[in-house]
Amino acid sequence: MxxxxxxxxxxxxxxxxxxxxxxxxxxxxxxxxxxxxxxxxxxxxxxxxxxxxxxxxxxxxxxxxxxxxxxxxxxLNTPVTNTVKQDDTWLLKNATTARRVPNMLVPSSLDNKHNYIISxxxxxxxxxxxxxxxxxxxxxxxxxxxxxxxxxxxxxxxxxxxxxxxxxxxxxxxxxxxxxxxxxxxxxxxxxxxxxxxxxxxxxxxxxxxxPQHYGLGIKELWQIDPALHHPGLVMHSIGWPLAEHGATGGGFLYHVGKDQVYVGLITDLNYQNPYLSPFEEFQRLKLHPTFSRYLKGGKRLAYGARTITKGGYxxxxxxxxxxxxxxxxxxxxxxxxxxxxxxxxxxxxxxxxxxxxxxxxxxxxxxxxxxxxxxxxxxxxxxxxxxxxxxxxxxxxxxxxxxxxxxxxxxxxxxxxSRNFAPITHRCNAMLGVAWFEQNILHKSLPFTLHDSKPDHSQLQKVTQSLAITYPKPDNLLTFDRLSSVFLAHIQHDANQPCHLKLTDPSIPMSTNLPRFAEPAQRYCPAAVYEIIIIDEEVKFQINAENCIHCKACDIKDPSQNIVWTPAEGGSGPNYSGM
Structure with missing residues (x-):
């Protein structure tokens, strides 16, 4: 320019x-x-x-x-008013069963007593x-x-x-x-x-x-639910299914806020290995679990968004x-x-x-x-x-x-x-939370040594030849939805006729490297349908729909070739997460 x-x-x-x-x-x-x-x-x-x-x-x-x-x-009339009244942690074993984790077995650092649910x-x-x-x-x-x-x-x-x-x-x-x-x-x-x-x-x-720094991708929705199912101040967290089914780590949440509304979401650690995994689709599956669906059934989805979380810690x-x-x-x-x-x-x-x-x-x-x-x-x-x-x-x-x-x-x-050992422990396996529990609840301090996680998230993907393909169910448009209808609820303001803010260091890499090696994972890790593999005049191409971008930064982090560089769009562009 x-x-x-x-x-x-x-x-x-x-x-x-x-x-x-x-x-x-x-x-x-x-x-x-x-x-x-x-x-x-x-x-x-x-x-x-x-x-x-x-x-x-x-x-x-x-x-x-x-x-x-x-x-x-x-x-001073702050928006910090909704105190946590009940704090539950659930281990989701599979698509239908779960077990509530006794409070005494939850790491004390996760105790939300005296905290608030806020936007x-x-x-x-x-x-x-x-x-x-x-x-x-x-x-x-x-x-x-x-x-x-x-x-x-x-x-x-x-x-x-x-x-x-x-x-x-x-x-x-x-x-x-x-x-x-x-x-x-x-x-x-x-x-x-x-x-x-x-x-x-x-x-x-x-x-x-x-x-190396480590990240999670948090996907979140705001729902209006049946007043009879609403419990202001109820906090729920989950570990295990669906991510554990694919060897990935992270966890779900559901928070009851005011006005008969709840926040529901899933955090997927971006060190996952299977290139076919889609954090967005895993979130849709989570909402079908009875532990979550019992609150969402009959409700209405009001807003949607996604953002990466910097979680490498100390x-x-x-x-x-x-x-x-x-x-x-x-x-x-x-x-x-x-x-x-x-x-x-x-x-x-x-x-x-x-x-x-x-x-x-x-x-x-x-x-x-x-x-x-x-x-x-x-x-x-x-x-x-x-x-x-x-x-x-x-x-x-x-x-x-x-x-x-x-x-x-x-x-x-x-x-x-x-808390310096918590991230390396949970990145290895959610089952190792017992070590974190020992630190937090018994020692009340960290172990006298430091664990490390020295592999960057983008380097963790396996090649498609080493991975099992994942088939996700079609959305039911009641609890589960597709990306485009979700992006609509992010209320994006974006003039399509502006320079693309998603830069490719080498425009050839998506098709020459990422597609054959990793089935071009950008089309799955992006929660906003920004990246697509399309066919135009019998030619397969990599397309960037920058106007869909909700500024989550997952592409800048997870791209296995580190070829995508996120830069700001024109000022004022992007999502509008009012109330989120």
């Missing part, structure tokens, strides 16, 4: 992504500014047309971080309002497409994507070039498998001491500090897989990031001010010594390095460290 002249805006802090980590960071930054009577400019960029539009999670919410960020949140999108809408009331500027409908760098190699800021180009890259009548947003510090909080986060990890080798965490900024929340992979929760940990890393950045800016002002105003040194010490003693770190050169010290002194670090 031809280069264009771009306008620029400068801020103290630029935050990419209005999810729980980014919004918590923005709120905490302005709280600190108000406490110290400091002027501060913070900008949050969100690629969705509206806050929460691209946010999708379970969600069982632990309030630990929210308690710290807004201690009086219960008096994470609604929580983000609430957090965004708090942030704006504090003085944060939030720009929705603008995707941060590129990083921009200073001469010293540090991150300078981001460039938003052009708007109004046609599918060939030419300018349309409504063309508007992207802007360069420059920040003294840039916080990247895009959520799981963020495309900028991926670039930062590679450029600065942030993961050189970490295990062992797969990259370094979160890079020159000029921080990589935070699920973009780094701070989800606690032992709890099946990542919102509270994402929020806390955002808050720690805000404190580190605010202290770094105080240090920058301190170094730049030769006269050093009265009281500035005392305030600097207060900023730098929050939680841990940092005086010896002041002159290290990179004023953000003390983020690591703040992080390691926090409860979020301890929580992730103590």
């Amino acid at each position: 031809p280069s264009v002249k771009r306008e620029s805006m400068e801020f103290d802090v630029v935050i990419v992504g209005a999810g729980p980590a980014g919004l918590s960071a923005a709120c905490r930054l302005h709280q600190l500014a108000l406490e110290s009577d400091t002027e501060l400019s913070v900008c949050v960029l969100e690629k969705a047309a509206d806050i929460g539009g691209h946010i999708l999670a379970g969600t069982i919410f632990e309030t630990h971080a929210l308690d710290e960020l807004f201690p009086d949140w219960k008096n 994470l999108g609604d929580l983000c809408i609430w957090l965004a309002k708090q942030a704006e009331d504090l003085g944060v500027e939030i720009f929705t409908g603008f995707a941060a497409n590129e990083l921009t760098f200073d001469d010293d190699g540090s991150v300078k800021g981001v460039i938003t994507g052009d708007m109004g180009r046609d599918k060939h890259g030419n300018e349309k009548n409504n063309f508007m070039p992207g802007m360069e947003l420059i920040g003294k510090y840039t916080l990247v909080t895009e959520g799981s498998r963020g495309h900028l986060g991926k670039q930062l990890i590679e450029k600065y080798q942030l993961d050189k001491d970490a295990d 062992n797969s965490l990259p370094k979160m500090v890079f020159p000029g900024g921080l990589l935070l929340g699920c973009d780094a992979g701070t989800l606690n897989v032992a709890k099946l929760k990542g919102t509270h940990t994402a929020m806390k890393t955002g808050m720690i990031g805000a404190e580190a950045v605010f202290a770094a800016m105080a240090l920058d002002r301190y170094k730049a001010n030769e006269k050093r105003e009265q009281g500035q040194e005392q305030y600097l010490n207060k900023a730098l010594n929050k939680d841990v003693k940092l005086n010896n770190e002041i002159d290290t050169g990179n004023s953000l390095e003390h983020f690591t010290l703040l992080y390691k002194a926090s409860w979020v670090y301890q929580e992730l460290y103590q």
